[in-house]
Amino acid sequence: MRAMNQPATVRWQPAIAHRPGPLYRAIAAALAEDIANGTLPPGTRLPTHRDLAWDLKVTVGTITRAYQEAERQGLIGGEVGRGTFVRDPRRLTEPVADTGGTLMEMNVGLIDLSVNATALWPDAGALTAATQAVAQRPDLVALMSYQTPLGHPRLRAAIADWLADSANMHVAPEQVLLAVGGQGAMLTALSAVTRPGDTLLVEQLTYTGLRAVALHLGLRLVPVAMDAHGLLPDAVEQAARAHGAHALYCMPTLQNPTTATLSLDRRRALVDVARRIGLMIIEDDVYGFLKQPAPPTLYSLGPDVTLYISSLSKSLFPGLRTGYVVGPRPLFDRLATILRATVLAPAHLGVVVAAELIDSGEAVRIAQRRRALVAERQALARSVLSGLDLTGSDHAVTHLWLPLPENVRREELVRGALERGVKITSADGFSPGKGEVQNAVRICLLGVDHASQLEKGLSVVESLISNPVATSAAWV
Ligand SMILES: Cc1ncc(COP(=O)(O)O)c(C=O)c1O
Structure with a gap:
């Protein structure tokens, strides 16, 4: 009889025949895929080396190597006398089975509803396929050399296509600057239009990551009133005049945290205010692709007074670290100088995978x-x-x-x-x-x-x- 709280062992039949390379690698890759797609959830007890070897008609040594490989990748963990378990990817430092507690504790642990991450497993297959296609690109090595700080033109073109598809925003590839994630785009844009000690206007409730950047840059944040429909353009004007502010950071579409989306009238009014009083708007649009049909971006309405920033972290994968800035041409040299000083050149491998997803229509x-x-x-x-x-x-x-x-x-x-x-x-x-x-x-x-x-x-x-x-x- 199995001990209380001991999860049952699954019967696992991976498809390995089509996989290239050594058998142990094929089994480890199948494990990774089935963990990513939820077939083997955290806490699952895997078959013993002997049972799996029997099922797959391979040697016990092959299974031992496959499990060692998966363990090395942090996917599973073994315990003498208890078996081998699928680890919770959110708790990479401790094997799930270590708790010795109930299945619920092992599988769930903390239910973290505080992070605006996105469940990625439904798209694991698409990511694998894109990565494999990238590996075959004849120009891959060329793309991996040093590039201009703004990024390779082919990759900037892919982002321009994505902006047209997802945000109904039509820009030339040369107007797109690659950054390291939305966070990097924010740091780049804010560095370009502020100096330490400046005042930055923000929505009454704002994204926590913005506060971290502002602290780092020595900016003083002044919250601007919102109502149920988002930021109030009149209040922006008043606050800018009262505090001598020249920059505003805001999220006009699906604001984080309030979820408010600005109406077209308010967008126009905001652009008018910016033009009238000489305010630069930093428009963060990371959630914009979720709102369809996409409302016009502030950049589309006021390209002379807006720095548009976004990333593919919510729409594709945060690990691609693909962020971008689109802004007025007079700011380009300044933005390029900041990118050169902070990252030298974009992290192209992630962007290449992103471009593959975009170009293939998968994005x-x-x-x-x-x-x-x-x-x-x-x-x-x-x-x-x-x-x-x-x-x-x-x-x-x-x-x-x-x-x-x-x-x-x-x-x-x-x-x-x-x-x-x-x-x-x-x-x-x-x-x-x-x-x-x-x-x-x-x-x-x-x-x-x-x-x-x-x-x-x-x-x-x-x-x-x-x-x-x-x-x-x-x-x-
Ligand atoms: C409003 C907003 N901007 C930017 C980011 C950062 O995105 P990235 O992961 O691309 O750095 C987030 C992440 O949650 C966000 O909510």
């Missing part, structure tokens, strides 16, 4: 799958949280913005959820200033691989909100 399909996944997770979330007011939270994006009833305090909810193994983020985490903060939390829907984990996490949040006394620390 459009991945983006469609992401939108479908967002729709599924949003529907699930709204059914679990059906008693709560989510009317102001846009269905199109990877997270929820949840205003809380008056009797629920956000910090107690966040703490109570964490004590029960669920991580969410309080509005305070997005506040750039010291002012009053909305009583709300952000809940990310795609950072966990399995819908069942999301459902479990949301149920915890829902029950804490329905029974607020349970979140209170004032028991004793």
